[in-house]
Each structure stands twice: as structure tokens, then as C-alpha cells.
Amino acid sequence: MINKRRTFIKQSLQASLLASIGANVVFSKYLPEGINLLGLDHETKSFPGKSDLLTVLNDRPINIETPAHLLNDKLTPNNLFFVRNNGLPPTSIDVDNWTLEISGESAEQTKSYSLQELKSRFENVSYNLTLECGGNGRSEFNPPAKGNQWTTGAVGCVKWTGVRLKDVLNDVGIRSNAVYIGYYGADTHLSGSPDKTSISRGVPIAKALENESMIAWAMNDQDIPLLNGHPLRLVFGGYPASCSGKWLTKIIIRDKVHDGQKMTGKAYRTPCSPVAPGAKVDDKDMCIIEDMPVKSLITYPKTGAVIQQSQKLPIAGHAWTSSDNITKMEYSIDFGMSWKPCVLSESENKYAWQHFEAELTFPEPGYYEVWARATDTEGNTQAMLLPGWNPKGYLNNACHRIAIKVQ
Numbered sequence: 393m394i395n396k397r398r399t400f401i402k403q404s405l406q407a408s409l410l411a412s413i414g415a416n417v418v419f420s421k422y423l424p425e426g427i428n429l430l431g432l433d434h435e436t437k438s439f440p441g442k443s444d445l446l447t448v449l450n451d452r453p454i455n456i457e458t459p460a461h462l463l464n465d466k467l468t469p470n471n472l473f474f475v476r477n478n479g480l481p482p483t484s485i486d487v488d489n490w491t492l493e494i495s496g497e498s499a500e501q502t503k504s505y506s507l508q509e510l511k512s513r514f515e516n517v518s519y520n521l522t523l524e525c526g527g528n529g530r531s532e533f534n535p536p537a538k539g540n541q542w543t544t545g546a547v548g549c550v551k552w553t554g555v556r557l558k559d560v561l562n563d564v565g566i567r568s569n570a571v572y573i574g575y576y577g578a579d580t581h582l583s584g585s586p587d588k589t590s591i592s593r594g595v596p597i598a599k600a601l602e603n604e605s606m607i608a609w610a611m612n613d614q615d616i617p618l619l620n621g622h623p624l625r626l627v628f629g630g631y632p633a634s635c636s637g638k639w640l641t642k643i644i645i646r647d648k649v650h651d652g653q654k655m656t657g658k659a660y661r662t663p664c665s666p667v668a669p670g671a672k673v674d675d676k677d678m679c680i681i682e683d684m685p686v687k688s689l690i691t692y693p694k695t696g697a698v699i700q701q702s703q704k705l706p707i708a709g710h711a712w713t714s715s716d717n718i719t720k721m722e723y724s725i726d727f728g729m730s731w732k733p734c735v736l737s738e739s740e741n742k743y744a745w746q747h748f749e750a751e752l753t754f755p756e757p758g759y760y761e762v763w764a765r766a767t768d769t770e771g772n773t774q775a776m777l778l779p780g781w782n783p784k785g786y787l788n789n790a791c792h793r794i795a796i797k798v799q
């Protein structure tokens with residue numbers, strides 16, 4: 393009896409260790425009572441279709457970001473692409489019966505399309521488009537802003553395949569008084585209430601009609617992962633990713649600025665003119681974020697790399713902008729006193745990120761930081777340390793920094 397009880401305690405301890413560590417704790421039977429395991433240095437929670445190397449910021453709703461060094465691929469692998477959910481993703485998806493409705497005050501008619509109709513009736517297109525959450529980099533702002541404390545990883549660039557939003561909107565008919573489009577998705581509000589929408593944002597009609605504005609069903613030639621909006625989503629490069637509605641079921645063509653969930657108040661807005669850090673800003677002085685600022689990320693090496701002084705250090709990364717192109721990419725090893733050029737690749741298409749590389753040498757052993765700075769066609773460049781503070785912590789396009797030890 394007593395023996396049996398001991399075995400049971402051991403087994404349940406082992407099971408709970410396995411669950412919290414994500415791996416079998418081999419010598420758990422010797423673990424002294426009251427000692428907490430150190431754990432592995434990354435979150436071991438895993439989510440469908442996602443690598444467990446991603447950093448989990450929140451699991452209800454799911455918000456997970458990609459460490460910079462895992463974004464080194466030219467196109468972000470699907471299992472490494474960040475997730476930003478406002479509500480709860482749909483639990484069952486019936487691809488065969490999925491429909492997209494287009495309606496609204498400024499639509500000539502209400503029309504519905506099945507996935508099959510979208511695929512067969514409109515030209516299929518692919519673009520490499522960078523998606524970045526408007527709150528990426530929020531964790532750096534001081535005073536801090538509430539919300540997910542994204543560091544640098546709420547961004548990715550993949551090959552999206554689908555149809556042009558404008559082809560579908562034109563098929564329905566756009567009235568001349570159209571101002572905005574708004575989206576609805578099949579996710580549910582965190583409260584579970586069917587009467588509430590987790591998020592329903594949109595873009596000005598001119599953005600909706602751009603060539604690269606898409607209704608997509610594939611990411612890197614595969615189905616979009618469930619957490620990224622399977623089976624259908626909007627994709628707008630150059631705008632905050634919050635505009636790119638996931639699990640897309642409905643688009644409305646509006647005769648005014650869309651007023652859905654998270655379009656009003658302070659959500660996804662910044663002060664219309666700069667304010668002092670910590671300032672209180674009236675809702676009426678907050679403007680909707682449209683174009684995202686120029687930005688870049690060093691994806692190789694991982695911060696904290698140790699090298700020998702005799703070695704050259706290759707660095708690599710990506711840069712992106714909402715204007716035409718990145719025209720200049722530079723790095724600094726002296727905290728921004730001087731900048732040297734990187735080799736920059738051409739853009740595949742508008743809103744695709746461009747890759748950069750450089751080979752660095754260091755004058756003597758010690759601690760260094762490598763900073764990277766992109767400049768775009770319009771001459772916009774990145775803030776060296778922090779751009780303007782704003783109440784919700786959006787649009788941090790500060791230069792990315794990594795630490796290097798030379799010995």
C-alpha cells in the first residue's frame with residue numbers, strides 16, 4: 393500500500409515536470425524536495441504550426457514573437473512567423489463552405505464568394521510582403537505603454553498568394569463615395585460573447601486598390617497556418633499588420649472611415665503632432681496610423697556572439713519601408729559616431745523586405761554593439777535610440793542593436 397503510494401507520487405511529479413519543462417527530466421527521482429528547476433532558456437509552450445523557439449508574450453489571446461536571429465531566412469518560414477491575436481481563433485474551419493461576403497454602403501451590391509470562386513474567377517498573384525505589428529518595439533518606450541511588450545519580433549516577410557483585393561472589390565462595384573474598407577473575421581471576442589468583435593479594422597479605399605493589396609490563402613506556397621488566419625486573410629504591406637484581417641469572412645465598403653472595433657479611441661493611433669513622454673493626449677488629437685516607418689533588423693549573428701579579433705564578423709539582416717525602396721543600409725560599431733555601408737539587395741516587389749550584409753572588423757578586443765540603420769527612397773531614416781513617445785507605444789523604428797564580444 394505504502395509502496396504503491398510512493399510510486400504514484402513519483403509518477404505525478406514526473407508528469408508535471410515534463411509538462412512545465414517540455415522535456416523528460418531524466419534524474420527527477422533524485423531531485424531534492426523544494427528545489428525549483430532552472431528550466432530551459434526559451435519558452436517551451438507550443439502552439440499549432442508554430443516553433444517552440446518563438447517567445448510567448450501571452451497565451452490568451454495568443455501573442456508570440458520571433459527572436460531576431462530566427463528571422464535570418466530571406467522569407468520567414470511559416471512556423472517562425474509571429475502571431476498577434478486579439479481574440480480567440482476559430483476552432484473549426486470548413487474550407488469547402490467558407491464564404492467571403494462583400495457589402496457596405498458604398499458597395500454596388502452584396503456579393504458572396506466561395507474560396508473556390510475566388511481562386512478560379514480572379515487572377516492569382518503572389519507578392520513578398522512584410523507584415524509588422526504597429527506595436528512592435530513597444531517594450532522600449534519610457535514611460536512604458538500598456539499592451540503586449542513586443543521587442544523586435546512582431547515582423548516577418550513571406551510570399552503571399554491570393555487575389556488582388558481591388559479585382560474582387562471591382563467585381564462587386566465600388567460607389568464613387570467610397571472612403572474606406574472594413575474587415576470582419578471568424579475569430580471570437582475573448583469574453584466568448586458572440587455579440588462582440590475582437591477586432592474589425594480596415595484601410596482607406598486608395599490603399600485597398602493598390603496592386604499589392606491582397607486577399608491571400610497561401611503563405612510560402614502552403615496553407616496559411618491556423619493562427620495566421622487560415623483559410624483566408626487580407627494582407628496590406630506597408631500598413632500596420634492590424635489592418636490585415638485574419639480568418640476573413642466579410643469586407644464592407646464604407647462611405648466613411650470604418651468605425652469597427654479598434655478603429656476608434658486610441659487604438660492603432662498616434663498623436664497627430666509630437667507630445668512629451670508621458671503626456672495625456674485627447675482622443676480627438678490621435679490620428680490613425682497609416683504608413684509604417686522605415687526599419688531594419690540584424691538577424692545574424694545572434695546578440696551576444698563572441699569572436700576572435702583575428703576573425704571578420706559577417707552580419708546580415710533585412711530592411712523594409714512603406715515607401716518604394718530601401719536605398720541605403722549602414723552599420724555602426726561606435727554607438728552611432730560613424731556609419732559604414734552594407735551591401736543591399738534589390739526589392740522583389742514593393743513592401744518586400746530587402747536583405748543586407750557586411751563584413752566587420754574590430755580595432756581591439758572588448759565589448760561592442762553593432763547598430764544598423766536603413767534609409768528609404770524618400771530619405772526617411774531610423775531613429776538612433778527611440779522615435780517619438782506615444783501613449784500606446786506604437787511605431788518604434790529605432791536602430792536595432794546587437795552586442796558582440798571580441799577577444
Ligand SMILES: Nc1nc2c(c(=O)[nH]1)N[C@H]1C(S)=C(S)[C@@H](COP(=O)(O)O)O[C@H]1N2
Nearest residue numbers: 474475476477478525577620633634637638
Ligand atoms: N481577425 C483578426 N485579424 C487580425 C487580428 C485579430 O486578432 N483577428 N490581429 C491583427 C493584428 S493586431 C496583427 S499585428 C496581425 C498579426 O498577424 P499574424 O498573427 O499573422 O502575425 O493580424 C491582424 N489581423
Ligand SMILES: [Mo]
Nearest residue numbers: 476525526634
Ligand atoms: Mo498588431
